[in-house]
Amino acid sequence: MQDIIIVGAGVTGCALARVLSRYEASVKVLDEGADLAEGASKANSGIVHAGYDAVPGTMKARMNVEGARMYPELCRELGVPYRMNGAMVVAFSETDRKTLEELLEQGIRNGVHGLRILEKDEMFALEKQLNPEAVCALYVPESGITSPYEMTFALADHAAVNGVVFQMNTHVRSVKYQEGLWHLETSQGPETCRILVNCSGGDSGRLHGEMGGTREVEIIHRRGQYYLLDRPEVLPFDHTMFQCPTVMGKGVLVAPTVHGNVLLGPTAEDIDDRLNTETTQEGLDRILKACRLTWPGVQVRTAVTNFSGIRAHEKQGDFIIGPVDGAEHAWEAVGMESPGLSAAPAVGEYLGAMLAEAEGLTKKAEWKKPIPLPRPFHEMSTEERREAVEKDPLNGRLICRCEVVTEAEIRAAIRRPVGATTVDGVKRRTRAGMGRCQGGFCSPRVVEILSEELGVPMTDIRKDSPDSWLLCGDIREALKGEARA
Numbered sequence: 001m002q003d004i005i006i007v008g009a010g011v012t013g014c015a016l017a018r019v020l021s022r023y024e025a026s027v028k029v030l031d032e033g034a035d036l037a038e039g040a041s042k043a044n045s046g047i048v049h050a051g052y053d054a055v056p057g058t059m060k061a062r063m064n065v066e067g068a069r070m071y072p073e074l075c076r077e078l079g080v081p082y083r084m085n086g087a088m089v090v091a092f093s094e095t096d097r098k099t100l101e102e103l104l105e106q107g108i109r110n111g112v113h114g115l116r117i118l119e120k121d122e123m124f125a126l127e128k129q130l131n132p133e134a135v136c137a138l139y140v141p142e143s144g145i146t147s148p149y150e151m152t153f154a155l156a157d158h159a160a161v162n163g164v165v166f167q168m169n170t171h172v173r174s175v176k177y178q179e180g181l182w183h184l185e186t187s188q189g190p191e192t193c194r195i196l197v198n199c200s201g202g203d204s205g206r207l208h209g210e211m212g213g214t215r216e217v218e219i220i221h222r223r224g225q226y227y228l229l230d231r232p233e234v235l236p237f238d239h240t241m242f243q244c245p246t247v248m249g250k251g252v253l254v255a256p257t258v259h260g261n262v263l264l265g266p267t268a269e270d271i272d273d274r275l276n277t278e279t280t281q282e283g284l285d286r287i288l289k290a291c292r293l294t295w296p297g298v299q300v301r302t303a304v305t306n307f308s309g310i311r312a313h314e315k316q317g318d319f320i321i322g323p324v325d326g327a328e329h330a331w332e333a334v335g336m337e338s339p340g341l342s343a344a345p346a347v348g349e350y351l352g353a354m355l356a357e358a359e360g361l362t363k364k365a366e367w368k369k370p371i372p373l374p375r376p377f378h379e380m381s382t383e384e385r386r387e388a389v390e391k392d393p394l395n396g397r398l399i400c401r402c403e404v405v406t407e408a409e410i411r412a413a414i415r416r417p418v419g420a421t422t423v424d425g426v427k428r429r430t431r432a433g434m435g436r437c438q439g440g441f442c443s444p445r446v447v448e449i450l451s452e453e454l455g456v457p458m459t460d461i462r463k464d465s466p467d468s469w470l471l472c473g474d475i476r477e478a479l480k481g482e483a484r485a
């Protein structure tokens with residue numbers, strides 16, 4: 001029996017959990033994934049949008065601008081990578097220029113600072129690889145880049161330090177309100193709570209209905225595919241380069257990631273299955289074609305991977321955040337498509353404060369600070385590396401050669417408050433396996449370390465989901481059995 005259950009451990013659920021951990025209440029977060037951030041929060045562009053794109057007066061516009069302003073300080077506090085690299089929305093015709101002028105006007109109304117139109121001289125001086133046919137660009141100096149899953153992990157860790165419990169591999173099948181309590185049927189058995197919060201992304205429309213919400217909610221699953229290119233010696237673009245937005249979203253971008261890779265995408269395809277994250281040749285071809293408009297010299301020879309994420313687009317087009325109309329002790333953050341990553345810190349504060357006041361929660365006497373994350377080994381100078389190895393010899397054992405990740409870092413990632421339990425969990429927390437060889441060399445060592453740290457046989461370690469087997473047994477034992485037969 002919990003005071004509060006949050007369904008969904010994406011960036012929204014984790015931001016809310018962190019805020020609610022300030023109050024005297026037991027909080028549990030349930031998620032069907034094997035790890036945090038297994039939904040849209042692990043597969044997006046990682047842009048902290050400044051807020052010029054959302055329609056003024058909407059919840060999206062307000063949460064976007066407030067959330068983006070919180071990022072620099074929050075990332076510093078939690079140790080999450082963030083860079084305010086600025087963005088450009090590029091016009092390729094005089095019709096596009098009109099769209100930029102509208103976006104400029106809209107951004108000013110939303111309270112975004114520093115927006116202005118760049119003409120050719122300034123635009124090409126800032127970005128040399130940009131298509132010479134570009135006409136002008138909307139300059140967005142407040143736009144930033146971050147690591148969406150690292151933000152989710154850090155929010156969850158801070159919540160866990162303050163008592164929030166995270167339970168993975170738990171699909172919430174149904175929910176019912178009876179005699180003053182919420183009863184949940186889950187894949188891990190029943191759960192009960194006083195207050196229920198729906199942050200379940202792609203499944204949030206179904207849960208909204210089951211919670212008794214009277215407002216009509218319809219979630220459209222809109223997939224976005226990407227190419228991720230290897231880290232180049234010199235980034236082709238320092239700014240996040242957008243084209244003009246369409247009704248389907250912000251359009252295809254060419255952007256540096258906060259870790260120095262290059263991201264191309266996303267597509268926008270409406271699909272039926274909320275979990276279908278496959279990539280298709282057609283989708284990837286479409287990205288390449290669209291990106292050539294911004295960057296005529298684009299090549300995908302250096303692609304290290306491609307992936308896709310699914311937006312939970314609510315038909316009315318806005319975020320729905322607050323109490324569930326028509327239900328008791330029921331709250332929701334629904335339709336959290338882009339800019340949901342940018343908005344998450346503000347959504348956590350807004351929804352958390354509203355819920356705490358309405359449900360009569362009181363603040364704890366002490367709210368513990370986050371546990372500081374060690375500086376990544378790959379960022380250290382030679383002198384700092386020498387000191388790190390002296391302090392912990394496991395820093396002298398390089399497990400991932402592509403991304404320069406040490407055994408000490410992998411063990412620390414598994415020991416975090418909501419630590420890694422899968423190979424992909426280690427990858428996203430440390431970058432081991434993120435590089436050129438995509439884990440070809442380091443995965444076996446990561447499996448061994450996970451097995452030692454978690455105290456389970458190596459055959460129990462999974463790539464991500466419970467059915468993503470890596471090892472099925474010991475060859476020596478199998479051969480012995482064969483010899484006996």
Ligand SMILES: Cc1cc2nc3c(=O)[nH]c(=O)nc-3n(C[C@H](O)[C@H](O)[C@H](O)COP(=O)(O)OP(=O)(O)OC[C@H]3O[C@@H](n4cnc5c(N)ncnc54)[C@H](O)[C@@H]3O)c2cc1C
Binds near residue numbers: 009013201266311
């Ligand atoms: C292609 C793409 C590009 C984007 N780019 C950006 C960007 O650049 N900037 C930006 O600000 N935003 C961007 N977004 C939006 C951003 O990713 C989302 O708004 C944000 O991640 C939503 O977080 P969430 O926690 O609400 O949802 P999710 O991350 O989807 O989390 C929902 C969680 O609920 C769990 N769940 C679902 N159903 C159940 C159930 N029945 N039982 C238990 N658990 C369940 C899932 O496993 C998941 O972990 C993009 C999104 C996509 C897809």
